[in-house]
Amino acid sequence: MSDSSFLSHARYGKDKVRVFRVVREGKWHHIVEYNVQALLEGDIATSYTEADNSVVVATDSIKNITYYIAKISPHVLNPERFALHLATHLVSKYAHIHKAFVSVEQLRWSRIPVEGEQGATEHPHAFIRDGDDKRIVKVEVDASAGKDKLVASVTAGISDLLVLKTTESAFTNFVRDKYTTLKEVDDRILSTSIDLTYTFAPVALPSPTDAALEEFVLPADLAPGSVWDAAVPARARTATLALFAADNSASVQATLYRMAQRVLAQNAGVQHVAYALPNKHYIPVDMAYLGVENLVPAQAEVFVPVAAPSGLITATVSRK
Numbered sequence: 001m002s003d004s005s006f007l008s009h010a011r012y013g014k015d016k017v018r019v020f021r022v023v024r025e026g027k028w029h030h031i032v033e034y035n036v037q038a039l040l041e042g043d044i045a046t047s048y049t050e051a052d053n054s055v056v057v058a059t060d061s062i063k064n065i066t067y068y069i070a071k072i073s074p075h076v077l078n079p080e081r082f083a084l085h086l087a088t089h090l091v092s093k094y095a096h097i098h099k100a101f102v103s104v105e106q107l108r109w110s111r112i113p114v115e116g117e118q119g120a121t122e123h124p125h126a127f128i129r130d131g132d133d134k135r136i137v138k139v140e141v142d143a144s145a146g147k148d149k150l151v152a153s154v155t156a157g158i159s160d161l162l163v164l165k166t167t168e169s170a171f172t173n174f175v176r177d178k179y180t181t182l183k184e185v186d187d188r189i190l191s192t193s194i195d196l197t198y199t200f201a202p203v204a205l206p207s208p209t210d211a212a213l214e215e216f217v218l219p220a221d222l223a224p225g226s227v228w229d230a231a232v233p234a235r236a237r238t239a240t241l242a243l244f245a246a247d248n249s250a251s252v253q254a255t256l257y258r259m260a261q262r263v264l265a266q267n268a269g270v271q272h273v274a275y276a277l278p279n280k281h282y283i284p285v286d287m288a289y290l291g292v293e294n295l296v297p298a299q300a301e302v303f304v305p306v307a308a309p310s311g312l313i314t315a316t317v318s319r320k
């Protein structure tokens with residue numbers, strides 16, 4: 001056995017737990033579909049270093065707890081609150097588990113619009129997958145200071161929100177040297193698949209007693225922009241799309257910064273906003289060999305969408 005190495009970090013749990021939940025309000029049904037990852041940290045080192053499984057809550061049990069919380073939680077329809085309930089349950093239930101990390105990816109399901117006698121209405125129990133973008137939530141519940149002093153950190157956002165605009169995007173004035181082949185353009189197609197995350201200030205959580213774990217009640221909606229404000233996700237999505245559409249973009253970098261500034265300005269409790277924006281290139285096809293003009297930026301009409309390579313522009317913008 002070597003004493004020149006040590007276990008410097010350990011975290012484990014279940015990944016890709018798929019769960020679908022229906023909540024029936026009479027004939028009016030609500031649904032959510034989540035992909036959940038739930039990981040634990042705590043006094044688990046000996047499971048790695050001494051093959052001591054007595055400290056291991058089986059990942060199979062973590063999966064079962066995920067389904068159980070989906071069944072009994074009053075918060076299940078809201079991914080932030082569901083993640084907080086699950087993480088709180090995990091750290092409260094097991095004395096030697098000090099931190100739980102729960103990530104939830106929510107798939108889109110929207111009500112199918114139907115024509116009724118009163119015009120268009122939403123169907124009470126039929127839904128459509130109306131986009132590939134997901135709502136994402138990452139929660140850490142830290143019980144290191146004691147099971148009655150829980151602190152939660154919440155990051156949420158959007159992934160895979162695919163957008164494109166056909167003008168009001170330029171890219172000029174970049175470094176030119178012997179490696180430069182890219183032409184400056186005052187008009188181009190701009191397309192990206194938006195990954196957005198926004199981070200709230202850490203919040204203290206109420207500490208559930210054993211008996212109250214199931215009914216665990218989180219604070220009601222509070223100040224605009226706080227982690228308890230259920231309107232933040234829609235505001236962040238709307239602001240991101242509106243800014244992308246309206247911006248006269250000098251670059252992906254400049255557009256990213258303005259999107260982040262808007263999300264921060266509209267959501268008081270958000271401390272950091274991060275975007276990862278692939279620049280999905282659309283290259284005008286050169287038809288000069290046919291005597292056909294297709295390269296003048298604002299007049300090009302036929303493009304090759306290029307999946308790879310793409311640019312990748314990332315940044316985090318923080319509240320002062």
Ligand SMILES: O=c1[nH]c(=O)c2[nH]c(=O)[nH]c2[nH]1
Binds near residue numbers: 171182253311
């Ligand atoms: O908006 C852009 N930012 C870049 O950094 C870059 N680099 C590049 O080749 N095209 C672009 N576009």
